Amino acid sequence: MDILSLFITVPIITILALVFTKGLKQARIVSMVGGVIQLIMAINLVFAYFKEKAVNDAIMVFTRDVVWYEHFNIHYSIGVDGVSVALLLLTAIVVLAGVFISWKMNDLPKEFFISLIVLSIGVYGFFISIDLFTLFVFFEIAVIPMYLLIGIWGTGPKEYSAMKLTLMLMGASAVLLVGILGIYFNSNADGGALTFNILEIAQVNIPFEVQKIFFPLVFIGFAVISALFPFHTWSPDGHASAPTAVSMLHAGVLMKLGGYGVFRVAMYLLPEGALHWSWFFIILAVIGVIYGAFAALKQTDLKYINAYSSVSHLGLVLFALLMLNKTSWNGAILQSLSHGFMTALFFALIGMIYSRTQTRDIYKLGGLLKVIPFISVIYVIVGLASLGLPGLSGFVAEMNIFVGAFQHEDMFYRVSTIIVVSAIVVTAVYILRAAGIMLMGPVKNEAYLNLPKVTWYEKTGILLLLIPIVGMGVAPLWLSDMILESLQPFIQAVL
Amino acid sequence: MDFSSFLLMRQEILLLAITLLLILTEIFIPQNKKSSIVHLAIFLFGIHTIVGFFAIEEGNIFGGMFHTNDLVHFFKNVLNIGVLILLLQSADWLQEKIVIHNRGTEFFVLMFASLLGMYFMISAGDFLMFYLGLELSTLPIAALAAYETTKRISSEAGIKLILSAALASGVSLFGISMLYATTGSIYFNDITEVITATNLSILGLILFFAGLAFKISLVPFHFWTADVYEGAPISIASYLSVISKGAAVFILMILLFTVLKPLMFIWENLVYVIAIATMFIGNLFALRQQNMKRFLAFSSIAQAGFILLGFIIGNQLGAATVVYFVLIYVFSNLAAFGVVQAISLETGKENINDYEGLYRTNPKLSLVMMLALFSLAGIPPVAGFFGKFFLFIAAASEGYYILVFIAVVNVTISLYYYLLVVRAMFLRKSDNPIPFFKNKLYMRLGLIITVLGILILGLYNPIYDYIFELSGNL
């Protein structure tokens, strides 16, 4: 069993163990143990990666390749580079934090944790697979559990949101499927066999006509899940209805699949198509960034605020990816990570606030800083991170994106960059607005004067996510260099 | 002539023997032992299924009227497995509803007869044998559809089936006569050599195609499906939707891929149009169904539309993907029908909103149902996904990207209504849910087999590889 397949097998074992558990107590213990093991594996993977990279300069390391359906040349083929290592770490952390946050999940706990872990399997698999078919399989595995997770354990119009989310994402993946088939059947453009293997296809230069047709399909297929305007409408409702842990995983990890897929498949395999279409999608991404920020400005439900801020932040990721240069790609990945930690933490905090006050309407809340200081202070910190305060993760990512994007001669890119940069102000406005109304000011509601204090498992969950945010922000060098180095071959392929 | 050549018909003969044996036992068995007939039948058929796995060499007899090869043989096995599962699932129903009216044997006799008809149909070497097989497979089903003589809708179903079937066979006979007119033979091999695209032959092709499309229930020849499924006993509905559809698909595939290959440039467009129509109509109707049987009927229509994606390229890859999909479809659909059967037998409820809160009372059943529906919808990692994906690959391999796109759009639509059932079972809470009940051994066995199939068929690649090799000797 190689170091990567463990990321699939350990969760599966966890699930099998969960099947035999009884009640909440056992279930959460088991899933916590599983989560911890995964986190350890992920951290270990980082070190192993550096050790391996020192001696082995392949694009992907720890590769493993098993023939699956040989008539279609489908392989179970996995491997990682710096990007996927980082994202795996993100996933492991968020999943564990999610387990902690849903410590008191009383309704059908076993099923809840199982679906949660199934989702994580999909994500892990997606990040490690270098075969388009397995990639796609894991993609769908990651999406489907959302339906049950939101539908069963959600709040508000959960059935509606769950259905909407699932259908839009599956619709996207349907489009993606056509795109993938298109790539597959042109993967023998300069002779050789048809293949799903990303690295092999990257060596082939697929004719421009084909790329022109299939790039939009692949791009949209992936971008929908990272809330590309105008296909983002599933995300606010989905977030709003989802239970806390699910919002965390969803915004923290699931939405990252989009950016990763765009980078790994759309950009890497169809570079000319990317160049040809970039102007169009850049416009969409820029709209998404500004639009999301302004939409967030008007919301009163905390979860909606964060959903729209996610639209804005992930718009930034797509924008950076479309900029097609190393620095901005580095920024995109860093932004994915930082946004992952940030939003996960945001939703965790919102969940805690909601569980205490039974409302998410910022106008109903107020003066929380006085009654639940710990949560509120963390909320402020995360808010600052998300408006790009130096010393926290958001800044590092955004600066990479801006500087990178600005390295383009072409005026169009420059102007769009400047438009995007101006979003940081709007971000500041809606973050501070929410914080100001909800946390500061006098305590609106007498009932809130004695809210339960924050518990140990909540603290653990919070710290799990907070530490990376600060860590990234204070000492980004090793991370950004690791990613930069892995981006080298990709950017060479594209340019 | 030496009778060893009859061994080619081993399956048919064995099945016939079983049928006759059952009739004899029916005559001699004492009244109070009647219930044991079910066990006997299932046992015998189990033996038959197992024996079926022993290989049969390729060959023709009766001057080529009957011919068999590995693929055909494999497909007969698929049908056997399907029927076996179906018998397991309907065993309890037979015990409680049929045998007590002392009509158990007829059920088996009719069903085996129809199966025999399918054997002959798929290993037919000329149109006469094909026609006889077709009729032999249809008529008993009509009888079975009207089997619950006390129920009005059952008789309705029977009548609708028999009349539509008669019309269909009439039309398709007319078509066959035209093909005969153009080619001067009813033997497949001769036809292949001489047939050319004249107006008459094209007309014949279309008429004949309609006859089989009726059995596969392709739009616009599908209207009988929903009504008959709803009226007929569940096991018959599932038999129609799985076994007879599968057999028809198979023989149609053989005819189009080999006999009518010269007309491919006609029928590929025909298939193209009908595939799109079928997928859309099936899905759109399925959207708003309340009765599980109707729901599954329309879903099976949509599935038939997907199957045509494999037809359209008309080569080994297409054949392999189609057979593979049908195999998976057999398991998935039988699982779904099995659950419906179990619940309807226990509580008599057949509507989707009766299923609300099912998971909280009967988790196992609802899990089986969910797996089955996901497999039908094509969600990984269950088998259905692979079946569909390979069909899409097949279609795309000849550049039918538009068709694939339409298909995936339909997959999304279908996902919607499959999720409606999942919603009822998992998301909803009901104040009077279906109470917890324990299934009998047979039913449990039937469901377990299907679930194993759903889980294994996709992930375990050798099965597909084997099918692909078989499709070589189409």
Next chain:
Amino acid sequence: MDFSYTILIPLIPLAVFLLLGIFNQKIKPAVSGYIGVFGLLTSAIISFYAAYQYFFVSSKVDGVYQTFVEKTVWMNFTDTLRIDMGILIDPISVMMLIVVSVVSLMVHIYSRGYMKDDDGYTKFFAFLSLFTFSMYGLVLATNLFQIYIFWELVGVSSYLLIGYYYTKPSAVAAAKKAFIVTRFADLGFLIGILIMGYYTGTFDFEALNNPEGSAILNWASTSFMGLSAITWALILIFIGGAGKSAMLPFHIWLPDAMEGPTPVSALIHAATMVVAGIYLVARLFPMFYFVEEGFALNIVAYVGAISSLFAAIIAITQTDIKRVLAFSTMSQLGYMMMSLGVSGYDGHEGVGYMASMFHLFTHAMFKALLFLGAGSVIHAVHSNYLKDMGGLRKYMPITNITFLIAALAIAGMPPFAGFWSKDEILVAAFEHNQLIYYVGVLVAGLTAFYMFRIYFGIFWGKDKTYEHTPKESPFSMTFPLLVLALLSIVGGFIPFSEFVSADKAGFVAHLNYPLAAIAVGIGLTGIILAWVFYKKENNLADKWANAFGTFYKWSYHKFYFDEVYLFITKKILFKRVAAPIAWFDKKVVDGTMEGIGNKTVLASEKIKGMQSGRVQDYAFAFIGGVVVLAIVFIYLWTNN
């Protein structure tokens, strides 16, 4: 000679912040106060040692002060562009170290008295330390990005401290306003950095500022809309500076910032953070001066002059003493900007630069003093408003004296500190730009007038009847007053020009007697006017106010800037942009997705009639299908 130990100066406050921040609940208030003060004391001592070493123990090589840089890579952007973290020691940074250390230390000591009975005592000191750390970092920054990083950090600590009384909505609003306005300006700064980085290929101050460096020499190589791209970058960067230093039109946050505790106002919004803008321009002075013949520098000059006049006029009519001080701060900052703007580069030409830094130094002292004094007054009478004050000199003598000294200093009366620096500024203005000179003189007069207006208003005038008689503040508060008063007296006698100058060579500045005389005269007039109006209770002031009528009203309403901003944000951005977008999202974008779904369901409802249940209709469809297909494939679609 090695200055790497100066890294401790910022690190100590950081450590204090982390300590107080994390163990907020555990540490008991008194202790935390001591921790804060002690930490600052050490930093201050180190800074003084550094200054001593730098200026006196020789870091001059043939008469020019050398620059010491110690840095390490923080993050790589491209092969050329990267962010370094490090320390840069040169005259102005050392000077700033002194300023920050002194004022911050005083404020720390003062706060121990001022904030005594406040429940967030520890938190307060934590924030103070955070701010001090960021300010040190900003001062010592080695490159544009590092300065931007700490720029943001001082911004956020100012946000935290303004919003310190977070239960007061007005405080929350003020904090938000301050952060967002400066953030908006920083947007310019950031874009400026991007442009600068792209065209010069570096963020490093050394590389940028080197007069023979490529950055300055090749400014003409790029142009955008008639100006050099570098000039645009400089202008944008200056916008950032203007935001922090409350120049027009970004000044609106400063008055509101007075919602914060008074020590905070003294530290952040008078002495240190607000001068960051001036410091930034000074830091890039060679670029401003050489690129495109100082085009950007002229903008600096005019913006400075206008802001300073504008603020002075408003200051006259305000009744909240802290706001008066705030506007006076803005006006003085304008002075410094102006003086930078009119400066030359080498030798005595660079007097403006020197003067600006000099004024920054002295102003820090006496303005901090003024604020702390005002603080102790407010502490005593529990109000910010002139109307609640009067005749306090009897009750609080020390405050009275120190405040008077500070007032004289800011009014530019010899021999107080303000006199010397202001005089140099006027000299520079006189030599380079007459118009600006006259503005400067006018502002000098106004300054003297409004300062003494509030001085008399507070300490003289007729006695109010206080519910509990005000008494002098405790020693912990008066001690800083005395220290700062001392500095405000002697601060002017430092031979500043020999330490700090644009070309780092230093020169000898002479007092320009005629200009000085004029300035003093104007100042005196202002004071006397104030005396006449406010010494004794009388209605002269009101008469004059009525005489000016609308002008008075405008000035009193700060020329309606806030209203304009409010209109833009609330009416335009919220109502005209955000709301429509939210609506658009709900109705149009989401609506379309909904629509697709609903249409599908609707369609299925529409076509249900096909399944009529009549076996004959089915037959008809069957035959019809066959016929249609036959027609299609025999006659229409025969692709052979």
Next chain:
Amino acid sequence: MIEGISIYEILTLTSILFFIGVYGFITRKNLISILISVELILNASVVNFVVINKYLYPDMLQGVFFSIFIIAVAAAETALAISIIINLYRQISSVEVKDIETMKY
């Protein structure tokens, strides 16, 4: 071979027969008469087979045999249909098409 009658006339006849059957199937109200119409359709093809065999390919008898089988099967079909109809008649005492529309949509 009938003198003076070419295959076309006969084929026309059978086609007409076929469509009469179809017409009857679609318009008759009574299940029995629908059954009769089905028989017409079948017979049309029966005649087809015989005629084609006789006129075009007289040397082999495939068509003829086919037609015999068709007749046999048709008989079985009718018998089955009748029996079901009778069963229905027992329950609703009617053989009208309009009475078997309970399942729809």
